[in-house]
Amino acid sequence: MKPKLLDLFCKAGGCSAGYAKAGFEVVGVDIKPQPNYPYEFIQADALEILKDKAFIAQFDVLTASPPCQAHSKAKSLSVARNGGKYGDHLDLIPDTRRLLQETGKPYIIENVAGAPLIDPVKLFGSQFAKLYTQRERWFESNIPLVEPDVPREKMKTPAAGNGIGEDGSISICGSGGVRGLNAKQIKLYWGFAMGGIDWMSRDELAEAIPPAYTEFLGKQVREYIRG
Helix, strand or coil, X not given: CCCEEEXXXXXXXXXXXXXXXXXXXXXXXECCCCCCCCCEEEECCHHHHHCCHHHHCCCCEEEXXXXXXXXXXXXXXXXXXXXXXXXXXXXXXXXXXXXXXXXXXXXXXXXXXXXXXXXXXXXXXXXXXXXXXXXXXXXXXCCCCCCCCCCCCCCCCCCCCCCCCCCCCCCCXXXXXXXXXXXXXXXXXXXXXXXXXXXXCHHHHHHCCCHHHHHHHHHHHHXXXXX
């Protein structure tokens, strides 16, 4: 039987897809409906789910991607464009970490660069084959994880909205136009650049994690729990 993994704050399933490729049976949880999520899905408050000890007991591994707006680099851009306004964004990382620790199970917390994670593994698109966006993401865990042997390389990525770089890389963010691409092409190229995501809407792609990241980490977690 496959080990079971609960993916909290799962959104449309970028992280979940990687863990599934690594050999886990994945169940996703999100407070909002996720009609494009490709695995078993539960609509619920992730923090409340973590308090249900009987439910959590069935899982071998827990993963979580708390909302990142409080730490996102896009915050300064949004403030500049909206007259200094950004909105109230709760930092759920401390509460998520505390509840994960209380379960005693292996866990991974994913978030954006700059988030207050503890000794995170830092992953970049240029460390993986067939990824054409840098999309730096950090991963905290209570078990040993290592970064790829492949070093990060600088991509020739144009600024957001300015098309595709000569190395094929693209900036994936926002809802505006992209030079040289129509609306359908933007969605297709973004999915291609993140390793072949073909089940998400454009808005979902803008927030997604390349599955290659969590496949890489998930294989390490599987070896750990086998031991």
